[in-house]
Amino acid sequence: MTRQEALIDYDDASGRAIPDRLTRGRHRSYLGYAQRFLDIYTSGIGRTRRELHRSVEVVLAASDDCPLRRIAAFKKLLDEKSSYAADAGRKAAKLRQQVFLSAATSHPLVSRVEGVFCNLEHDVKQRIALQLNLTWEQIDARLFSDVIEFQRLEKFEGYASPEALLARYNVAQTQAALYGAEQLIVWSQQDFKTILRYAKLARLMHSIRREGDGSYCFRFDGPASVLRRSTRYGVAMARFLPGLLSCGQWRATAKIVNRWGKRYRLELSCDDGLKSTAAEIAEFDSDIEAEFAAAWEIADCGAWKLERESEMLHAGQSVFTPDFTLVNDKGHRVLLEIIGYWTPEYLKYKTQQLEKFQQHDILLAVLEQTHFEVPSHCGEPIVFKRQLKTEDVLARLRDRSE
Template identity: 50%
Template structure:
């Protein structure tokens, strides 16, 4: 990710909005060729110092109109993030400098070309010092400042797959940088609930959830301290969460941001239709092949009035959230959550049992692998057992039994 120093954004104080820097095809069409050149600099730059590589990136973008230095530095940071540098943290470079400077002081002053007045030329002295230290001067030169950030030497570059991928990462990174000062993030989501909540948890963000008309949910994210006082501490966590959200579909978000010395309140709005691309892959639609096979067999049309929806609802109890694998929606309006339990560790089964017990007051159907059923604690829930594949007839029977009890 970028640092605050790399952040570029336009703020409309009258409307209370912030718009992070973004490269678009029409206005910034030259950047595609620039990105190709920048990737080439790093992919061919093994052994070069960080300072040399950064200078070459600056040279590529120096003549580009309306290209601020912060944008160039941002590209350097993103390229560095995909790089491995050789650095010295053992103190050997400092010791080597002491040795070299002590030996060189015997030949002071040094000149480019010796003459009648100054007899010690740089090249000859370097060779003499190298011989005394038992190394080539190239080896000494590469190690002399290996502990200085600008003189770290490039060892590897994993890079970005394509020039557009680098430009896409830049656009996302600028939005992330704007979120560093965010105090709250509100998401309206109609799909990929489990992925959104999983990554929110990984980012240590608290959440509050409410359903909204149309079958989606409003998910409010903030940090533990945000409810008690204004804080910017968790903006970085929101920034880390952003690529996961962008990889999802059918969402929009609003971030509340505090900016400037006067702590202006502005908002950042974004949606899945804005064209940002995440470096993370889209969420896998199914957690297992058993789920995939069952969903494909059931199909998109209702069976006996029951429509199958993947992760169609969120069950929540205070700060505990449960996203069942499927929801069955009946034409009568009844909705039954369905959780499939396959091959898992005993620890997972124990935790899963606690969750299912906590939400057992909701209409819930449990589908359990026969090999797992003996390890799963007894639960007072309607259950379907399967061996290799889930039988639709068994599921329909249980669903209709649940429907009869709800009537």
């Protein structure tokens, strides 16, 4: 969903941004509407996007409380699950030229013979189809396939149920509200590592602190691929939301800037009833980590065992979750952190973070192109070009255990 379909109430009295949300009580009629939407698209193979959209509009015309943006949002969500026939090879314009030039020789076309007007539309269409070695139905389907609203539905994946469509609507409107976010703060009492992993997938930079009640506070400021602050950070936060919804025991506040530059806050929690649409999370955050773990599995690593993100350390208000923990049969634990393509700001933050965990045995593996100031207590880092090799890691582990 885009900003054009977003429906947000900005409450100046409370300073809150409140995205549109359909509820069972107030919006019970929408369950029936959603079923009709699914029926329209399921049976609509071959119809144009414009025809399908018009059918959705007709259904919602029966509602006395349906803003235009809500209608647009449903059409957008239905189209997200649809595949339309596009103009393969950009042939539509050429086809139109051929058809119109051929039809022009028989102008005007009529539906029935009237005096000197004897060029029947049906006959001319059949003549053109014969010339092009196509059926008229094929020509009609391709004639405007380069115009989005005239593209025809080829496949509809659909939603599992009307309830699933409505649940997706509620999440999508909340995501759209986050497009204007400058910052997102999450307080959580569980699923800490899951939150961090979804944040990494969304390419969000984060800072963490431990609260007095044992919970953690995560502050997200933007995608790690962007070097300077930007309102585009909100798009990454919107991508992160479905992952957060899959976790338990959390609440969140986002700082929102609307199109007029006024600031509001968006408040969320695990008790809001929003349902996660997140795909199953990948086990690793990068190819470097995945390849290293796979190589470790088949290598002869002796007494050393590899654990994935099994540690969550905190020093004062700072928290550190290393990429891997290496443990030998004597209980010696070495934390392995891989430094990849990070921004200068994030590298500085990581350096400061590592300085707070000097009491832990931390081994760093640094991508060759990365300019990272290695904290002195971490020792000499492993520098690698593309792939982190198990033999290099094992060599450092032997040095540490001697």
